[in-house]
Amino acid sequence: MQFSKSTDYALHALIHLGQSEHSNNIGIKELSATLGVSESYLSKIMSKLRQDGIVRAVPGVNGGYELARPAEQITFLDVIQVIEGRQQLFECSNSNSRQHLLLAEEGTVRDQKRQGKCECLVAKVMNGAEQHLHQYLRERTIQSVLDEAFKRCDYEADKK
Numbered sequence: 154m155q156f157s158k159s160t161d162y163a164l165h166a167l168i169h170l171g172q173s174e175h176s177n178n179i180g181i182k183e184l185s186a187t188l189g190v191s192e193s194y195l196s197k198i199m200s201k202l203r204q205d206g207i208v209r210a211v212p213g214v215n216g217g218y219e220l221a222r223p224a225e226q227i228t229f230l231d232v233i234q235v236i237e238g239r240q241q242l243f244e245c246s247n248s249n250s251r252q253h254l255l256l257a258e259e260g261t262v263r264d265q266k267r268q269g270k271c272e273c274l275v276a277k278v279m280n281g282a283e284q285h286l287h288q289y290l291r292e293r294t295i296q297s298v299l300d301e302a303f304k305r306c307d308y309e310a311d312k313k
Contacts, residue, residue: 160236162190163198164295167232168302170208171224171295180217198236205235225296230287242286243279 165188173179181199185192199218202208209221220227 154242156233156237159198160233162188162195163202163232163236164229166195166199166218167202167207167220167224167227167295168298170218170220171299173219177215178211178217178219180215184218201235202232205231207231207235220295223296224299225294227295228291229293230290233290241280242283243276245273245276 166184169184169187170179181192181196184199185195188195199208199210203210203218203221206221207227208218211217211219
């Protein structure tokens with residue numbers, strides 16, 4: 154599994170906006186320069202985030218983008234699902250094979266064979282892993298990254 158560059162840019166853009174949360178909005182020129190990405194590419198990413206209510210566009214000459222909700226309410230999972238989509242990561246494609254029947258849970262084979270469906274153990278492991286990943290990403294917010302960055306800065310300042 155690999156997330157796209159768009160997800161990377163979206164998360165970094167939101168962290169940059171989170172740093173400026175209490176001041177003015179940030180224009181697409183500044184954001185694109187900070188992230189080292191073209192304005193047109195970043196505009197498409199920001200448009201997706203705006204449509205999903207993660208950022209809001211501020212119109213006008215001095216307009217730009219700002220977070221639409223507090224940074225502690227924007228999870229990594231929210232952002233990933235906006236950019237990458239909300240599809241399931243794994244789907245068993247071997248459900249009609251003999252091996253699938255061997256890998257299906259014995260207790261469910263009897264009950265679900267009648268219905269023509271049984272759960273593959275490979276799918277069970279992969280779906281469990283996806284649930285853990287989603288939980289981890291749900292617990293990480295834009296604010297949690299900002300807090301960690303501020304802690305590091307304080308630590309480095311104390312060392313000097």
